[in-house]
Structure formats: structure tokens, C-alpha cells
Amino acid sequence: MTVHRVAVLALDGVTPLDLAIPTQIFTARPETPYGMTLCALDTKVATTAGFTLVADGGLEQVRAADTVIVPGYEPLVRPPDAVLGALAEARDRGRRVVSICTGAFTLAAAGVLDGLHATTHWRHIDAFERDFPTVTVDRDVLYVDEGDVLTSAGVCCGIDLCLHLVRRDLGAGVANQIARGLVAAPHRDGGQAQYVPAPVPVAGQASLSDTRGWALHRLGEPLTLRVLARHAGLSQRTFMRRFTEETGTTPLQWLLNARLGEARELLETTDHPVDRVARDCGLGTAANLRLHFRRALDTTPTAYRRTFGRSASHSPSHRPKTAVNR
Template identity: 90%
Template sequence: MVVQRVAVLALDGVTPLDLAIPTQIFNARPETPYEMTVCALGSKVATTGGFTLDAGGGLEQVRAADTVIVPGFEPLQRPPDAVLEVLAEARDRGRRVASICTGAFALAAAGVLDGLHATTHWKHIDALERDFPEVTVESDVLYVDQGEVLTSAGVCCGIDLCLHLVRRDLGAVVANQIARGLVAAPHREGGQAQYVPAPVPVAGEASLSGTREWALQRLAEPLTLRVLARHAGLSQRTFMRRFTEETGTTPLQWLLNARLGTARELLETTDHSVDQVARDCGLGTAANLRLHFRRALGTTPTAYRRTFGEARKLEGLP
């Protein structure tokens, strides 16, 4: 596998949890080609956790990186000019640049987000919109993928963004393996709401996680809203409301995303025909699978298999 150099650029006041996400996900593994370095302007970086950390690299390592990730930091002061210059250079050279949470403010200050859509933590949406009018700020998403520039909302949304990058690079199987190791959700679409009004069940109410797990085991079956609500023992209206509160998306959109995720794994790991993959993941026909693949991924099932399935064979992966 061709080595991909990932620089995690820690600014003064870096949030430890934001920093931990990319360092964990892009850490070296036998099944991944990543070479990750924590970089900083100086040798030591102050964190919001009350401790300092030693950076393994400086701005030269950022310049040499294929992907640069800026975790969130506080307070939101303008980073030093040297930092802004290296971020702008990375963008100008066509390198992939991403931010987690308030790291978007550093990208915006460097001009990286000018003319693009972006997001940040929901508490800081208004400030990003006010201070950087050249940026189209998305207020209700987990992350925004603009090709070579990506931004995520607060904290845990950084996990979704980083797994999304792995999925883009190496396919769904590897991304899901890493997610399972983190005990994280294998895939959440960037367009889901970042602020879920009721992230935990109200006292006396049961989570719908059991119904979601039940559905994941039956994706090939015709799972309608009525079927899901019946399994949960709720009216369709109550089920819809509760499901959206817990997940930030609708039941049918969640099902479609789950089916596409299963289709991607089957295309990577089996020789099943596209028709068979469509039936096994619950999308019915090859034509329907192609339609949703094109809408969601901008490619076809056959092209996806050629990219990731063949790559796995060449690398000797199961």
C-alpha cells in the first residue's frame, strides 16, 4: 500500500478529545497505509485539559503531509501567521485539509474555506458565519465534504469525519473494522443533524436501539415504517418522532444508508453479481442499487468494486 502521510496539527489550546480522534483512527495498522504525526508550531502545546504535550513534528511535516487535520481549539484566537500560511499552502498544493469542531476557525482564517460550505460545533456556528462571510456555514450537519476540504461539527462528529476519510481511501470494510475497534457507529451520513434534541431516552422510555439492531439483521426484507413501528410497539407517528430524536435522521433514510453500507461491504468482499448484492442488501434490483449508488457516492457498483475489491485482493486482505 502507498503510504499516506497524515499531519494532525495541534494548536495552542487544543481540545484533548478532538486531538485523540484522528490520532487513534489514523494510527498505523497492518491494514492501513497511514503514517500519522502530531505536529505543532513549537515543540510543546498547551491543551484545554490543563496539561501540555510534546509534538512529534513541526510545520515541515505539515508541508510534507498528504492530509492535514486541525482538531478543535480554545479560545478561538487567530492562529499565528506561520500556521495560517502552511494551511493555505496545503490547500493550494491540492492536499486534503480537514478540521474537527472549532478547528474550522483556523481553516477559515487561512482562507481555506473561502467560497465553500463548512460546519463547526453548533455553539460556534453564529461566530463562524459572522467572522467569515465568505464561507457558507451549514448549521445542522455532522460534517461537510467538499472534496479536498472537509469540516466536522463538535467532538464526536470528528469520529464520523475521520471514518468517512478512511472509507473514501480504503473502502467500507476497513472503515467498519476501525469503527468496531472504537465501539463507534460504523457510518453516519454527514447530512444528519449534529444537535439531537433528546440524545438519551426520557425516563420511562426505552431506546429504539433494539429495533435498529433487529432491522440490521433483516435488511434484505421489506422493512416499512409500519413494520419497524410494530416491532418497537409504538404508533408510526411516535416511532418516527422518537427515531429522529435518537438518530438525527428519519427511519427510511437510516435504512437506505444501512443498505448502502452493506452493499459496499458485499461489493468489496464477495464475487456476488450486482443483482445478488441488490437483493441481499434490500435494494431489490440492480437498477435501484445503481440509482442510489450514483446519488450517494457519485459512482456505480461495478466501479466501486473495481476500486476497492480489487485493491483488497492485491493487498492480500480477506
């Protein structure tokens, strides 16, 4: 596999968790072509947690990278012109440029986000919208995919974005394998809300995670709102409210995303006909599967299998950009 060079650019005041996410996901593995380098303007970088990091690379590695990722940092001061220039140059050369959390402030200051949609941490989104009027802010999403420019919302949304990149580059099977290693939640689509009113149940209230797990093992069955609510022992109205509070999306949209994810993995790992894939993942017919693939991924099941199937070459540089999640 051709090495896909990933530069994680740590700014002074970098948030350790924001930094850890891409360095963990894009570290070298036998099944992936990524080569990751921690980069900084200076060799030593202060973190918000009080300790100091030592970077392996500088701005030259940023300029040479295929993907540049800027984790969040504080305080939100304008980075040095050398950093902004390196990011602008990477974008001008057609490299993929990504931010996690408040890293979007740096991409915007470098002009990378001009005329595009973007997001950042919900606590800072008002300031972001005020400071960068040329950027269209998407407030209630986990991440925004604009092709070669991607931004994520706060902190842990960086996991969703980085796994989305792996999924886009190498397919759902590899992304799911990495997610299982991280014990990360199943794939969350970028359009879900970043600020979830009730991310954990209140005292005495059971989570709906058991029902979601139960549904994931029965995606080929007719799972209606009534069936899901009955499994959870709730009225449909209460189930709908609680589900949306916990996940940031509706039960039916969550089911559709789960079924599309299952379809992608079946297309990658089996030779089943498209109509069987559609039936096994719960989307019914090949025509319905093609419709949802076109809407969600801007491709067809056959083209997706040709790109990501078992006989395909796993090299991100040759992957089509199959999804724009805005």
C-alpha cells in the same frame, strides 16, 4: 502500500477529545497505509484540560503531509501567521485539509474555506458565519465533504468524519473494522443533524437501539415504517418522532444509508453479481442500486468494486473521490 502521511496539527488550547479522534483512527495498522504525526508550531502544546502535549513534528511535516487535520481548540483566537501560511500552502499544493469541530475557524482564517460549504460546532456556528462571510455554513450536518477540504461539527462528529475519510480511501470494510475496534456507532451519513434533541432517552423511556440493531440484521427484508414501529411497540407517529430525536435522521433515510453501507461491503468482500448485492442489501434491483450509488457516491457499483474490491490496491493516493456529502 504507499504511505499516506497524516499530520494532526495541534493548536494551543487544543481539545483533547478532538485530538484523540484522528490520532486513534489514523494510527499505523497492518491493514491501512497511514503514517500519522502529531504536529505543532512549538514542541509543547497546552490543552483545554490543563495538561501539556509534546509534539513529534512541526510545520515542515504539515507541509509534507498528504492529509492535514486541525482539531478543535479554545479560545478561538486567530492562530499565528506561520500556521495559517502552512495550511494555505498545503491547500495550494492539492493536499487534503480537514478540520474537527472549531478547527474550522483556523481553516477559514487561512482562506482554505473561501467559496466552500463548511460546518463547525453548533455553539459557535453563529460566530463562524459572522466572522467568515465568504464561507457557506451548513448548520444541521455532522460533516461536510468538499473533496479535498472537509469540516466536521462538534467533537464526536469527528469520529464520523474520520471514518468517512477511511471509507473514502480504503472502502467500507476497513472503515467498519476500525469502527468495531473503537466500539463506535455504525456509519452516520454527513447529512444527519449534529444537534440531536434527545441523544439519550428520558427516565423511564427505552431507547430504539434494539430496533435499529434488529433492522441491521434484516436489511434484505421489506422493512417499512409500520414493521419498525411494530417491533418497537409504538405507533408509527411516535416511532417516527422518537427515531428522529435519537438519530437526527428519519427511519427511511437511516435504512437507505444502512443498505448502501451493506452494499458497499458486499461489493468489496464478495464476487456476487450486482443484482444479488442489490437484493441482499434490500435495494431490490441492480437498477435501483445503481441509482442510489450515483446519487450518494457519484459512482457505479461496478466502478466501486473495481476500486475497493479484494483485488484492488489499497492506496488512498489512487482512490477516486467518491462522495461529496453536503
